[in-house]
Amino acid sequence: MYPRPLLLACVLVALLAAVPLFFVVGYTISVGWSEAWRLLVRPRVGELLVNTTELVAGGMASSAVLGTAAAWLVERTDLPGRRVWHVLLAAPLAVPAFVVSFGWVSLTSAAQGYPGALLIVTLAYYPLVYLPVGAALRGLDPALEESARSLGLGPWRTFARVVLPQLRPALLGGALLVGLHLLAEFGALQMLRFPTFTTAIYDQYRSSFNSAAANMLAGVLVLYCGVLVVAELGLRGRHRYARLGPGSSRPAVPARLGWFAVPALAGLGAVVLLALGIPLASIVRWLVVGTSTAFPAADLATATVTAAGLGLAGALTTVVLALPVAWLAVRHPGRIGTLLERSTYTANALPGIVVALALVTVSLRVLPAVYQTTALLIAAYSIMFLPRATVALRAAVAQAPPVLDDVARALGLRPARVWWRVTLPLIAPGVGAGAILVFLAVVTELTATLLLSPTGTRTLATEFWSNTNDIDYGAAAPYAGLMVLLSAPATFLLTRSARRGP
Amino acid sequence: MTALTVSQVTKSFGATTALAGVDLQVPDGTVTAVLGPSGCGKTTLLRLVAGFGDPDGGTIDFGGERVFGPGRSLPAQRRRVGYVPQEGALFPHADVTANIGFGLPRADRRAGRRAAELLDLVGLDASLAHRFPHQLSGGQQQRVALARALAPRPSLVLLDEPFSSLDAALRLSTARAVVEALRINRTTALLVTHDQNEALSLADQAAVMSAGRIVQAGPPQEIYRAPASPVVAAFVGAAVFVPAVVTGRTASCDLGELAVRTGSVEGAARLLVRPEQIRVDGAADGGGAAAEEDARDGGQAGVAALVTAVSYFGHDATVQLRLDGSGRTVTARVPGNRLPEPGARVRVAVDGPVTAFTAA
Numbered sequence: 001m002y003p004r005p006l007l008l009a010c011v012l013v014a015l016l017a018a019v020p021l022f023f024v025v026g027y028t029i030s031v032g033w034s035e036a037w038r039l040l041v042r043p044r045v046g047e048l049l050v051n052t053t054e055l056v057a058g059g060m061a062s063s064a065v066l067g068t069a070a071a072w073l074v075e076r077t078d079l080p081g082r083r084v085w086h087v088l089l090a091a092p093l094a095v096p097a098f099v100v101s102f103g104w105v106s107l108t109s110a111a112q113g114y115p116g117a118l119l120i121v122t123l124a125y126y127p128l129v130y131l132p133v134g135a136a137l138r139g140l141d142p143a144l145e146e147s148a149r150s151l152g153l154g155p156w157r158t159f160a161r162v163v164l165p166q167l168r169p170a171l172l173g174g175a176l177l178v179g180l181h182l183l184a185e186f187g188a189l190q191m192l193r194f195p196t197f198t199t200a201i202y203d204q205y206r207s208s209f210n211s212a213a214a215n216m217l218a219g220v221l222v223l224y225c226g227v228l229v230v231a232e233l234g235l236r237g238r239h240r241y242a243r244l245g246p247g248s249s250r251p252a253v254p255a256r257l258g259w260f261a262v263p264a265l266a267g268l269g270a271v272v273l274l275a276l277g278i279p280l281a282s283i284v285r286w287l288v289v290g291t292s293t294a295f296p297a298a299d300l301a302t303a304t305v306t307a308a309g310l311g312l313a314g315a316l317t318t319v320v321l322a323l324p325v326a327w328l329a330v331r332h333p334g335r336i337g338t339l340l341e342r343s344t345y346t347a348n349a350l351p352g353i354v355v356a357l358a359l360v361t362v363s364l365r366v367l368p369a370v371y372q373t374t375a376l377l378i379a380a381y382s383i384m385f386l387p388r389a390t391v392a393l394r395a396a397v398a399q400a401p402p403v404l405d406d407v408a409r410a411l412g413l414r415p416a417r418v419w420w421r422v423t424l425p426l427i428a429p430g431v432g433a434g435a436i437l438v439f440l441a442v443v444t445e446l447t448a449t450l451l452l453s454p455t456g457t458r459t460l461a462t463e464f465w466s467n468t469n470d471i472d473y474g475a476a477a478p479y480a481g482l483m484v485l486l487s488a489p490a491t492f493l494l495t496r497s498a499r500r501g502p
Numbered sequence: 503m504t505a506l507t508v509s510q511v512t513k514s515f516g517a518t519t520a521l522a523g524v525d526l527q528v529p530d531g532t533v534t535a536v537l538g539p540s541g542c543g544k545t546t547l548l549r550l551v552a553g554f555g556d557p558d559g560g561t562i563d564f565g566g567e568r569v570f571g572p573g574r575s576l577p578a579q580r581r582r583v584g585y586v587p588q589e590g591a592l593f594p595h596a597d598v599t600a601n602i603g604f605g606l607p608r609a610d611r612r613a614g615r616r617a618a619e620l621l622d623l624v625g626l627d628a629s630l631a632h633r634f635p636h637q638l639s640g641g642q643q644q645r646v647a648l649a650r651a652l653a654p655r656p657s658l659v660l661l662d663e664p665f666s667s668l669d670a671a672l673r674l675s676t677a678r679a680v681v682e683a684l685r686i687n688r689t690t691a692l693l694v695t696h697d698q699n700e701a702l703s704l705a706d707q708a709a710v711m712s713a714g715r716i717v718q719a720g721p722p723q724e725i726y727r728a729p730a731s732p733v734v735a736a737f738v739g740a741a742v743f744v745p746a747v748v749t750g751r752t753a754s755c756d757l758g759e760l761a762v763r764t765g766s767v768e769g770a771a772r773l774l775v776r777p778e779q780i781r782v783d784g785a786a787d788g789g790g791a792a793a794e795e796d797a798r799d800g801g802q803a804g805v806a807a808l809v810t811a812v813s814y815f816g817h818d819a820t821v822q823l824r825l826d827g828s829g830r831t832v833t834a835r836v837p838g839n840r841l842p843e844p845g846a847r848v849r850v851a852v853d854g855p856v857t858a859f860t861a862a
Contacts, residue, residue, distance in 0.1 A: 403591040406554050409578040410585035411605025411654060421604075425595045 002332055009324040014343040016321070016379070017386055020350050021222070023358035028219045031212070039216040044200075048217075052196040052224070055117060055189075056182050062122040063178045064171060066271065067129025073264050075137040078254045080261065085268055086134070090127050092275040094491035096444045097124035098187025098465075099480045103279030105191050106286060106473040117194040123275035124188065125181055129174035136170035137163075142253065155255070168235075176232040183225055184351030186447040191468065197221040198353050198447070205451070211361060218354045225349035283481050290474025299463065300478055307443050307459040310374070314381035314442040315435040318389045321382055322434065326393035331402060341390065348387045355380050356451035377452045384448065385438045392437060396430020433493055440490035444483050460486075504565070505530040505690035506551065506658055511560030513546055520546040521557070522714035528658075528707070530565075531688045533681060534719075535701035538711035539737065544694045547711070548660050551692065552585050553578030564657055584651030584659035584689075589667045590643040592635035598646050599631045605654040620649035623686065625679045640668050641676040648680050652687060659684065659691040665700060677704055698738045702726060710734045726776075728763060732859050735774045740820075742775045742832050748858050756828040757852050758805050766858040774857040780834035782809075782821055782842055783849045804851030807832075809842045823850055 028036060070089050074082050092100070101120050104111040111120065140163065148162040149155075164171075183198065190199045197217055204214040257264060322344070329341040347355070359380050363371045370376045400423045408418045446461040453462065464479035506528040513521040520543040528534045536544045550557050553569065553576060562570040569576040592601050602620050603611040610616055621628055624645040635643055644664055651659055664680065665673045681704045684691050695701050701708045702722040709719035710729075718730040729735035732743065746755035748771045753762045755773055757780075762773070783804060810831070811822040819841055821834045834850065842848050 399594075401591070403587045404593060406549075406552070406578070407585055407587060407591055407593075407650075408604065409554070410552055410581070410583050410656075410660075411650070412579045412582065413605070414579055422593060426593075 002328070002334075002336060006324055006328055006332075007336070010328050010337075010340045013321045013325055013386070014340045017344045017347055017383055019362060020355045020358035020383065021346055023362055024215075024219045024222045024354065027215045027361075031216065035212075036216060039213055040220065045217070045220070048195060048197050048200050049220075051114075051194065052183065054114060055121065055194070055196060056179050056224075056228075058118045059121045059125065059182045060175045060179045062118065063126040063129045064175045066122060066126045067174060068133050068167070068171060070126070070130050070268060070271065071134035071137055073268065075134050076255055077257050077264070078261075079257060079264060079268075088272045088276065089130055089268065090491060091272075091488075092124060093127045093131075094487040095124070095276065095279050095484055096187075096446075096461075096487065097121065097181075097185055098191060098446060099283070099484060100124045100275070100279045101188035101191045102464075102468055102473070102476065102480055103282035106282055107278065112193045114194065117189060117192045119274075120188060120192065121182055121185065123271070125178045126271075126275075128177045128181065129171065132170040132174045133167055136167050140166055172232050172235055176228055179228045180225060180349055180351075183221060183228070184353070184447070186351075186353060187465065197224070198351055201353050201357065202447070202451075205357065211357075214357060215361070218357050221351060222349070222354055225351070229349050280484070283477050283484070286473045286477035287481060290477050296475065296478070299458075300482070303458050303460050303463045303479065304482060306457060307461070310377065310381070310449075310459060311439040311442040313374070313378050314385070315439040317378050318382045318385050318438045319393065319431060319435045322386055322389035322393045323431070325386075326390050326397050329390075330394055330397040341394075344390055345387045347383050347385075350384070352380075352384055352445065352447035353451070355383050356448040359383075359452060372452075372454045374454060374457070377449065377454070377457075380448045380452050381438070381442050381445065384445070385441050388437050388441065389434045392430055392434030393427075396427040396434065399430060400426035436493060437490055440487050443486050504528065504563075506692065507561075507563040508547070508551065509561050509563075511547070511550060511557045511562065513543075513550060513555070513557050519714055521550075523560070524711075524714070524716055526709055526716055526719065528690055528692055530690055532706040533684060533691045533693060533704060534707040534709060535693045535695055535705035536709050536711055536716075537695055537698060537701040537738070540696055542711045543714040544696075544711050545662055548662050548692065548694050551658075552583050552660050553581045582654065582656050582658075584648075584654075584656035586644075586647045586651050586659065586661040586664050588663045589640075590635075590647035590664075592638075592643055592646055592650070594635050597632050597634050598638070601635070601646055602649045602653050604650060616653055617649075620653055621646075623652070624649045624683045639672070641672040644668065644676050645679060648683060652683070652689065657690065659689050661691060661693040663695055664693070666695070666697065673700075702738065708738075710737060712737070728857055729774070732772065732774065735857070735859075740777050740833065740835070742777060742780070744773045744775060744830070744832070745861065746771050746773045746858065753856065753858055756805070756825050756830045757832070757850065760852050761855045762858045763855045767860050770861040771858040772861050774859065775832070775852055777820060777833050777835035779853050779856065780823075780832060781851045781853055782823070782834050782836050782840075783851065784842075804849040807848055807850045809844050809846045809848060812841060812844055814838065814841065823848070825850070 031039075073079050074085050074089065079085065097120070100123060101111075104116065104120055110116065144162055144166070145158055148158045153161060183196075185196075186198045186202060189196055190202070197220060201214045201217045201221065204217065205211070325341055325344050328337045359376055360371070363376055404422050404426070405418050408422045409415070413421065443459075444461060446465060449459055449461055450465065453459070460479045460483050464476050464483070467473075467476035467479070504527050506526070508524055508526040511521055511524045512519075524543075524547055526534075526536075526547075536547065538544045549555055550570070551562060556575050557570060560570075561568060564581065568574055569581055593604065596604065598621070599614055599617045600611075602617040603614065606616060617631065618628060621631060626642060626645050626649075630638065630642065635646075638646065647664070648659075648661075661680075665677050668676055677700060693701075693705060702725070705722060707719060708722045708725045709716045710725060711717065712733060718725060718734050725734065726738050729738060732741075735741045744755045744757060746753040746760075748762055748766055748768055751762055751764070751766075753760045753771065753773055757775065760773065760775075781804070806826040807823040808826065809821055810824050813820045816838055818838050819836055821836055821842060822831060823834060824831050832850075
């Protein structure tokens with residue numbers, strides 16, 4: 001049923017993707033119960049647990065409310081300038097969270113602590129809810145709402161009893177993504193001096209190379225991520241949410257806001273101002289301040305070239321690894337294909353810090369030659385961004401249905417020619433989009449790059465980080481600006497794919 | 503000459519048997535329709551003929567050439583069959599001309615003359631030559647798919663439910679244009695469909711498939727009038743089954759004494775009457791009892807019945823009738839311009855010979 005070489009390739013990719021998980025589980029078992037207990041049951045760990053939970057719960061809730069409200073305003077009302085608002089509301093995705101954090105911290109130290117952290121992560125991550133919920137609202141058949149209205153429900157009850165349940169998968173999926181990003185977030189929170197598991201793991205690792213404590217904390221973090229994923233699956237339930245029956249739905253009639261348009265516009269304006277305006281203004285301000293002393297053009301160029309090189313290598317490797325998995329999942333659907341595909345998604349729930357820690361330990365024990373090499377860094381990027389590439393490539397491979405292969409072969413083409421003349425032209429755009437997404441994720445990646453990059457390797461993210469740590473905001477600003485510029489196209493791609501629906 | 507011979511072909515997918523020994527002969531230059539309900543294995547048969555998979559056993563020959571048999575399986579790209587899948591499956595990255603020329607050598611593709619020729623053959627306007635598939639209607643896509651399949655002059659064209667995705671009005675005209683193009687080219691074609699109207703109206707030969715076997719193959723008229731089994735009878739059209747006793751060439755049943763086809767069974771039997779064979783004659787006269795007497799004696803044409811329901815389709819209508827004598831309900835198909843009212847009393851007679859099967 002399955003072609004052997006393809007299956008073998010997929011198994012190897014799945015094994016690579018599972019290295020961090022194997023590491024965490026294996027480490028916990030090898031440490032033993034009493035030692036694990038000693039390392040974990042400490043006041044410090046309890047404090048981290050409270051902090052992390054507060055941040056994750058608060059961030060998910062506020063992102064869900066803000067994202068859903070914004071999506072409803074943009075998709076379902078007669079708000080003026082809805083197209084512009086859509087772009088502006090999705091745009092904060094182009095600003096890495098640690099840059100948002102930088103914008104605020106360099107402005108006022110009042111941003112530090114829980115309220116500041118909650119505000120900043122919400123501003124950085126609410127688009128992860130806004131985009132899927134908006135897409136779901138767009139795909140929602142207005143006939144459902146009309147039926148509810150004709151059955152005697154008012155607008156609010158219609159929203160609560162018909163629209164909201166339909167939005168549940170998108171809302172939960174988006175909130176889950178926010179939660180996982182918050183668990184993995186390092187740069188933004190470190191800058192805000194708000195310790196969570198991730199920042200504590202980094203500190204432990206850096207301060208003492210105390211791998212035992214760091215590894216145990218990593219185990220707890222992975223467990224936390226697992227709980228989130230399972231909770232989301234459980235809450236989503238087994239209902240069907242798709243439209244039933246044939247035919248396409250009509251576009252919805254937008255709700256009339258009336259006088260409510262004024263506070264709605266003010267609210268959205270405030271969100272955009274806080275999420276986008278403050279960080280960008282801050283970068284510009286420090287750019288002006290910084291360049292008045294010295295503009296490090298050579299350093300900037302080196303960091304850009306290094307970052308671009310790493311991004312290119314990471315994107316190519318990840319796409320090459322994801323292709324067999326996506327191909328198997330689309331062309332040979334079945335239990336094994338699904339299992340292998342899913343196993344590459346575990347990285348979604350593995351924070352960069354865990355991936356990095358796992359690769360450090362495993363490489364030192366198994367293959368010391370690769371430690372502190374670019375190859376290991378590329379491997380970390382591949383593991384971390386494999387899920388994005390797989391999702392993009394799945395869609396790409398689905399653009400080339402097998403019936404086209406059949407037709408081409410019946411027309412006399414050898415399999416290699418079929419691949420060249422039919423499959424490749426059809427999947428190329430999707431593969432390219434996947435590669436761009438990975439490229440831009442690599443360019444703005446901070447945590448794993450800090451832990452794994454060979455000595456002397458300087459990227460935009462690491463240069464930005466070391467300058468910020470030295471409170472040299474002027475020197476950090478050009479790096480932040482470049483990262484934002486580089487991220488903009490990826491954000492555009494993301495909003496466009498969300499436009500097409502979930 | 504026979505263009506395609508399939509013999510004793512079997513194929514299983516895991517525990518499910520898709521083909522349980524299929525025999526089929528397609529004469530040169532004709533259109534054969536394989537007709538069967540979904541899941542009967544007809545698409546599997548088509549794909550094996552095309553070479554997209556190998557049978558578990560049996561042989562497939564194209565004319566004199568064996569393309570599949572013990573120790574031999576010609577790959578799909580060397581079988582020279584034209585393949586027209588459901589919904590056309592045009593290459594989305596190529597325009598109409600490039601799609602049609604896809605299977606041609608590079609030099610012929612450049613010239614582009616063949617593409618224009620084929621557009622004309624399938625009855626499409628030359629102005630469509632540089633459109634992309636998404637800019638065509640469903641029917642146009644289907645015609646381009648046929649042109650693409652015909653371009654390399656294949657010995658055999660395989661069509662897999664090519665019209666099922668089109669709406670009713672387009673389906674008929676597209677199907678006509680496609681078969682017309684096949685006939686002009688004298689191309690042998692195998693058409694797979696679950697639509698009996700399509701099979702009966704388009705094909706020179708219809709082969710009815712059920713549970714992985716061809717249960718009957720022959721000219722459409724024969725399949726419809728003299729089906730080999732009640733299953734075939736019910737699948738190719740509406741059927742009324744009535745129990746009867748056959749003596750010689752006469753069957754005696756609730757509908758009176760009917761003529762049966764030669765070579766029918768003797769004794770207890772199940773009669774097949776097509777609804778359009780049942781003639782409904784005006785209102786039965788007032789003297790109901792007397793008329794019934796006449797009917798029982800067979801003195802006057804037909805038996806008395808009560809109209810219980812009428813479904814009107816415009817061009818014709820179906821009429822539900824309850825026979826006075828037995829209380830049995832039968833369905834008749836009558837022209838739309840001669841309709842009885844529900845509740846009317848009528849006389850019912852049967853035109854032409856009927857088919858008798860052994861009683862189940």
